[in-house]
Structures are given as structure tokens and as C-alpha cells.
Amino acid sequence: MKVVVVGAGPAGTRCAVQVARRVPGAEVTLLGAELALPYDRVALSRLLAGEVEVGDLITHPILALEAAGIRFRAGVAVAALDRAAQVVETTKGERIGYDRLVLATGSAAVRLPLPGAELPGVLAYRDLGDVRAMLRLAAEGGHAVVIGGGLLGLEAATGLAARGMKVTVVHAMGWPMDRQLDPEAGALLTARLGRRGIRFVMPAATVALEGERHVQGVRVDDGRVLPASLVVMSVGIRPHVALARAAGLQVARGVVVDDAMRSSDPAIYAVGECTEHKGRLIGLVKPALEQAEVAAAALAGDAACWQPVPDQAALKVSGTAVWSAGEISAETAEAIILRDEDAEEYRRLFLRDGRLVGAVLYGDTADAGYYMRLIAEQHVVESRAELVLGSSFEAAA
DSSP: OEEEEEOOSHHHHHHHHHHHHHSTTOEEEEEESSSSOOBOGGGHHHHHTTSSOHHHHBSSOHHHHHHTTEEEEETOOEEEEETTTTEEEETTSOEEEOSEEEEOOOEEEOOOOOTTTTSTTEEEOSSHHHHHHHHHHHTTOSEEEEEOOSHHHHHHHHHHHHTTOEEEEEOSSSSSSTTTSOHHHHHHHHHHHHTTTOEEEOSOOEEEEEESSSEEEEEETTSOEEEOSEEEEOSOEEEOOHHHHHTTOOBSSSEEEOTTOBOSSTTEEEOGGGEEETTBOOOSHHHHHHHHHHHHHHHTTOOOOOOOOOOEEEEEETTEEEEEEEOSSOTTSEEEEEEETTTTEEEEEEEETTEEEEEEEESOOTTHHHHHHHHHHTOBOSOHHHHHHOHHHHHHO
């Protein structure tokens, strides 16, 4: 069986490796649009901060891929799918046949359609090329503005600050990571990063980027112009679905897949950030890898079913760990709070009908797995005091 995987990100690479392992005699071709070996995209923040080198990010050296029975093609972008002939057409005019195809095209960073958005020095933060461009500009010093105070935005801000730039984060909400943190945890994180030289302007909207031959400033909605020789847009992602849509596959926000990651064409599967499963998109690497495993199992002829769990997000910047999962802003949920101001530790747990439905941890995230299990199992809470003290209390009991 000829299997072609389009996209050499974490999900695509995992799927290719598992198919080669599980399907006897499979001819697996992995196509990567980037001119790079498969690498750890989550660790890009460490590269930006100067903690690792590019080579440290490589997850699958070419010899390892060959040993696994995978034909890897770097710098090969796909232009079209010929579903009738079961052929992939590359931008170079090459035609590659398949019996089964896996789309792992990922997502693209959203670029705000602002005046000046196309000026040199305005970058996204999604791949190795973006980070290399940031490092070139950061070497010159000066001011950087990160638009968006979400998970990736804070990683970019922290990395650029570590490179010696003066960094300002512009965020539309009143606290950073508003999708993952409640206002109190967000305020703690803001103060912590502020002590490390990162300035926050929020709530604020960016209205224009200013400059002539290169970006020089960011204008916000109160009229201020923030100096910037580097601007990083980190305001969300959008699934790469143009290829699937042009081929006539069912596409909503993402490529629509069933529980086995099959698309509307039984010969084509999709995994990772390009997918939409029961109306839901994903944006984290863990569920993307789970989908890759499920698709590989299905291609091997085994029973396979992806069962999503509540979202969780973890971040560690400037030595501060934060974690959240489930519903963290539910108006109908009851909140239990534990705060240790001296240790700068905080947790807020959300309960509904006696069950834990969400949790926010700041400073000490050792109980993340414990709370994640309770949320996933819809465990009935018997003691609020025991719950807030976490797994250590349960172990002692």
C-alpha cells in the first residue's frame, strides 16, 4: 500500500512513523513544505530564548526516517490533489500516486489586515523560518512589540526579552492568556513578567503599523504609538484547508473527519490542526499526536476511535509555571480558591453539580495530572477541602 503524508509537522511525522511500523509492506512518503527535517515546534520558544540550537530541535534525523522505511521529501509543497487518479501534484509539477493519503497540513498564523501589516519587520510566530527571522532582527537590539498575549505571544515576548530587546505585549483583553487563565492568575503572571522587563498594554487594540521601508511603530486605539523595530503577530491560527477544499473534500472551519480521522473521501485521512472533528478544532500538540496514532491504526485495519478530552494548556516562562484545563469561566460554576501570597502560588477550581469541571494553577502545577483526571472522569467531589489541597492530601489519606 502506498501511503503519502502531506505535512511533516509533529502530527504528520508521527502518523508516517506509525503507519510504517504497523502496516507491513507499506510504502510511506512524507512530504514537508519546509526545507528542514521534522523538528519539535513546541521547543521553538527555547530556540528563540537561546537555550538550544537548531540541531537540538530535530526529532527525526534522515537516517532514522530511512531506517523506519519512510521516504522523506523536504521542501516539497503540494499544489493539488487529483482524487480520481489518486495522485498528489507538487508545485514543481511532480505527480506522486497514493492508495491512501493523510493530510497533516496544520495551520497558519492569522495576520491582522492592518495598515502597514506588510512592512518588513512584521512577522508571525509559527515555524523555524519565523524564529530565524526574529533572531536576525533581535541581534540588532531595539524595541519589539508582540500583538497578542496568548500562549505563543508570551513565549515570543519572553524569548525576545532574553535576547536583550525591550518588549511590549499588546493584548485585547485585560489580562494575558485569557482563554487559559482567570483574571487573578493573569494578574500574577503580568506582574511576574513585568519584573523581568516585559511591558503590557491592555486592554488595547492595534489600529496600524507605522513606518516607511521598515516597521517603526505600533499605533493602538488610544492614540499612542509604541516604538518597534520588530513586530510579532500572535493573534490566533487558522487551519490550512485550501488544498482540501479545492479537491472537493468536506470542509467547514477545518477538514471534516470522523472518529477514525477519515475525511469525506474514504481514501483520504486528516490529522492535526487542519482537522475539524464534530465541530471542534484543535490547537495543541497532544491531541494532534493522538489523532495521528488513531489514523495510523485505522490505516492498519484496526479499530480506531479518537476520543477528545477537555483542553489543557501549560506554560513556563521566566521560571513561572501555569496550567489550566476545562471550563475556567463558567458563570454557573462554583469556584474554590487557594492562594499563598508569599510563595506566589494560586489555584482556582470550578465545580458544577458536585463535579470538577475546570481548574487554574499558578506557580505550583504539580497537581495538574490529578485535576485533569478528575475533570476527565467527571468525578464527584466528596470534600472541598481535600480537593483544593490536591493529590498530596489524597496520597496521605
